[in-house]
Amino acid sequence: MAAEFEGLVAVVTGGASGIGARTAEVLAERGATVAVLDLQPSERFASHRVDVTDTASVEAAVAAVVAEHGRLDVVVNNAGIGAQGDITGNDDAEWHRVLDVNVVGMVRVARAALPHLRRSPSAAIVNTSSIAATAGLPQRALYSASKGAVSALTRAMAADHLREGIRVNCVNPGTADTPWVARLLERADDPAAERAALEARQPHGRLVSADEVAQAIAYLASPLSGSTSGVELAVDGGMQGLRLRPL
Known part of the structure; x- marks a missing residue:
């Protein structure tokens, strides 16, 4: 298990902190060569300053990773931003900004990576969505819309690229x-x-840890999960599917 990603190259967007940083660590612990794509530099990994709303920035970073390592096998689309409020809580410009980062940003990264992933024997893309895609949360209209789009996009991408x-x-x-x-x-x-x-x-009564999410991402990205595609994996303490009686 420790070497399941041995010889594979992974990029993690938003990998300088939080879930992304822990994901980069987990992939490296399991043998991957990891590059972080983020607006901020990574403290541990080779990093490239990337704005996922800028196509040239994304394409240059992906090209640099491939030039250095000769391949690209795993893409973790984790970069994203939040938003609060009901549908009146954000103006048109903020709607466009959040959707551009959270949805179109993933498209830009995946699009730049596709030619290289097609040459990999263990190609995988993992997108970070949210419980907000499947549960109606108050004061999260814009964020929920963006993550619902990520979930739908994931299924569409899985259908388009599985036979590749x-x-x-x-x-x-x-x-x-x-x-x-x-x-x-x-x-x-x-x-x-x-x-x-x-x-x-959350039914288990605590916040989810970054490590728990990172371990789930590693499972989905792993060559050992070759029959897993088009899946949404909830890491939410049972929030999506459980309805526990009050204590």
């Missing part, structure tokens, strides 16, 4: 203990109460 030997899946985290969630909590009137509410919303 490229598997495409997505992971749907619940509310995770990440720097982004920490910043949201800091802005709350009562951060402790807000954290408790987020924890209680």
Whole structure:
């Protein structure tokens, strides 16, 4: 298991912090050569400054990774941004910005990677979606719309590219203990109460860890998962499917 990614090259967008950083670590621990694509530099891995809303930036980074390592086998589309509010809470410009990052950004990365993935014997793309794609969450209209699009996009990509030997899946985290969630909590009137509410919303009673999501991403990306494609893997403490009675 420790060497299942041995000889494979992976790129992780949004890999400088949170879920992306832990995913890069897990893939490397299992043998992959990892490059991080992010606006911020990675503290541990070779990184390329990439703005996923800029096609030239994406294409240059992917080309640089392939030039250095001679191949590309795994793409983890993890870069994304959040948004709060109902449908009146964000103007048109913000809707376009979030969708451009969270949805079209994944398209740009995958599109640049496709020619190289087609030459890989173990090609995989894993997109980071969210519980917001499958559960109606209050005050998350724009974010939910973007992640619902990611889930639908994942299935469409899986159908388009399976016969080329490229598997495409997505992971749907619940509310995770990440720097982004920490910043949201800091802005709350009562951060402790807000954290408790987020924890209680998930049936197992706590936030999801970045490591738990990273391990799920590694499973979906692994050559050992060759029959897994077009799947949404929930890592949400049971939030998507369970309806527990109150204690």
